[in-house]
Amino acid sequence: MTEVADKTWSVYLVRAQNGALYCGISDDPQRRFAKHQSGKGARFFFSSPAQALVYTEACADKGDALRRERAIKKLSKAAKESLVQGREAFIAVPDTALST
Numbered sequence: 001m002t003e004v005a006d007k008t009w010s011v012y013l014v015r016a017q018n019g020a021l022y023c024g025i026s027d028d029p030q031r032r033f034a035k036h037q038s039g040k041g042a043r044f045f046f047s048s049p050a051q052a053l054v055y056t057e058a059c060a061d062k063g064d065a066l067r068r069e070r071a072i073k074k075l076s077k078a079a080k081e082s083l084v085q086g087r088e089a090f091i092a093v094p095d096t097a098l099s100t
Contacts, residue, residue: 007062009065011068012029012055014051014054020048023072029053
C-alpha cells in the first residue's frame with residue numbers, strides 16, 4: 001500500500017457565533033468547515049455554532065500542520081485575530097533555537 005504524497009494539509013481557524021476562534025487541521029478545510037456547521041465536526045461548536053472559515057494556511061505535510069496548529073493554539077486571541085486580518089502573528093522561538 002502506498003500513501004498519497006500529494007495530499008495538502010492545512011491549518012484553519014473557524015469563527016463561532018460567540019466570536020471565539022477554533023483552530024484545527026484538515027486535508028480539505030472547506031469540507032471540514034461544512035462538518036463543523038452541521039454540528040458533526042467538534043464539540044467546541046455545540047454551545048456556539050460555526051459561522052465562518054476565517055483563515056487557512058497550507059502546510060508541507062500533516063506533521064507540519066499539527067506543529068503549526070499547536071503553535072497557533074498557544075497564541076493570544078489578539079494574535080489569532082492578527083492572523084485572520086492577514087498580519088503576521090508573533091510566535092516566540094525558544095532561546096535554544098537562537099544560539100549558534
